[in-house]
Amino acid sequence: MPLSATPHASSAQAQLGTREPPMNIGNDYVIQSRETGEVVPPPTEKSIRGADKPEPKPFAHFIAGGIGGMTAATLTSPLDVLKTRLQSDFYQAQLRSLRASHPLPPSSSITSAARTALMHFGETLQILRSIHVHEGWRALFKGLGPNLIGVVPARAINFSVYGNGKRIIGEYAGYRDAGETTAGVHLTAAAIAGMATGTATNPIWLVKTRLQLDKSNAENGEWRQYKNSWDCIKQTVRHEGVRGLYKGLSASYLGVTESSLQWVMYEQMKRVLARRQMAKLADSSYPYTFWDDAELWGGRVVSAGMAKLFAAAVTYPHEVVRTRLRQAPTVSVGDGKIEMKYTGLVQCFKTVWKEEGMAGLYGGLTPHLLRVVPSAAIMFGM
Template identity: 50%
Template sequence: MEQKSPLQYTSASIAPSKRPGGLAAERPLRPLRPLTHLLAGASGGLATAVLTSPLDVLRTRLQSDLYRPPRLARITYSGPPSIFPRLFRVSLCHISETIHIFNSIHKTEGWRGFYRGLGPSLAGVVPATAIKFYVYGNCKRLGAHVLHYKEDAVIVHTQAAIAAGLATATATNPIWLIKTRLQLDDRGITTRRYKNSWDCARQVLGQEGIRGMFRGLSASYLGTVETALHLVLYEQLKVVYNRSLRRVNAPANSAWNEVATWISTSGAAGSAKLTAVLIAYPHEVVRTRLRQAPLENGTPRYTGLWQCFRSIGKHEGMAGLYGGLTPHVVRSVPSAIITLGVYEFVLRFMGS
């Protein structure tokens, strides 16, 4: 039997068939074209952006220091003697702030307020996920070939995830900056700083130059750690969950195989994303702060990555570094399930 080149198939390019006795075997599917990853990623991003937009607005405003309730904004970190009371207070603070911001948006802006920034979000999420999975899927193939490892090796997944994170952050940072500025601009209809996405881009370029469009990029690069953790854990957990489900005494047919695939994909995507978020979340807060509009005199609120980290840690403590965690988790875990579920489905559909 002819040996397949690692450049011909993706790790998803096998499908179950039946051996005598009803046992599942694996049969090769036709080769996947490199652009298939682009289409699969874009499909997942589109579904995710529309379904999770309200949670995205909540998360962005809670990460900023412009929308914190006055009582909570004045709280400074004093360092309690025990870690458990501190974690309990931080958790209550997150829930309280989330409810406050939710009620404020609904009361002052209506339901449309929960979809502010959806335009640039769609313009960002769709190409971002397309680029991310295009680079990730193809770097897995190329990495396996160059490094002489199998495609399911951890080192192959890691290098592909890092490359995908760096490429996505660089290509889409201007879009995310515009989306963040629009989501943080809640002034009245006649007094808003930015009329729309194009006006925001014009003002940023005119007042801050091209460098202004890439504010927060350093934090995005730091966030590549989260991307790598998420995708590497996902690939490993997906295999573990799938093998466990196939050991269950269930009928060996295509319907059960499809159910097992969806369960393993969803479980792995959600578990991996939750773990990655809890470890690497502070970079999200720092990135949002760096992307905030400058003060009225044109001076940036935060001048750099480490200055922003130090400032938040000094004045707000752990509560500040994990601001907006509640809606972020509620949004990002389902988002990961939707995105990777659609991505894997399109890969199987295009490769079958």
């Protein structure tokens, strides 16, 4: 009759700090997983080799996040510029005028919904082309400087705080193995990482947003308001004070829900992949090859993309509100004084809803998803 080790016995041995040698009872001996209660084959040389992988050093999270984020930011910069412009009220007004002059015939059929989706995608490509034609290809990379400056510390801080936070919280909660931590631990670590990242890098993202919207804020589209990033910082501080550099921070805190949801989903899907991997390693007769490693890597990339897709789509309105709060002042009250049209998180939500409806809160969703999903796949896959 096959024997199995129970979780109670395993925990007792761990508390006593002793380890009994395995009983020589043949190939039928199995052990029981404390985490899932599953019965798995005995450890083999391959499974032991896989289990003995050293834990990554704390700075490894910092380096991985920085390099991955910088690569993703460079490759997806044109979509970032397009997304930011479509989130602004200036370009949304242009789109509303365009749609009013070319309305779709009223219909509630699936065909009409498909045509509407195609129209939005066509508008996205049309604006992307107009940026290239009227402003040149360099305009597709506006704000890339502060983006690269910001994305390295942002991704690095996020990875570092999340990775180390998950370990510390897990140890405090009494989990001996990182693979046993629950979704609650992941959620807490992700929320802390998101708030720390947003607070540290908000001035950089404000500069990036204003540079990307510079064309729309210049009179008649002929002059740039900001010469460079430093000029943008000086003008912001001069007209709005140091607090102006932290416009949109409240929306960034609201956006912690997106990063938290993304991390939790990714961790759960990664855990499923890890279990499949360990099952293969535990099977002494399984011919483990390079393609199994490639399959594991591909699974992580797909998992990262799917997690980001769901999280970004659900929490997208905070992105629009954050861009509106960060854009340059657009309301003049005379005597050279200017005011912000959007003054706070709640006021911005109400204003956009009142003037533009639900569509306004989802402006730029298409290029945003086209940017962040592959960006997440690139960053997590490196």
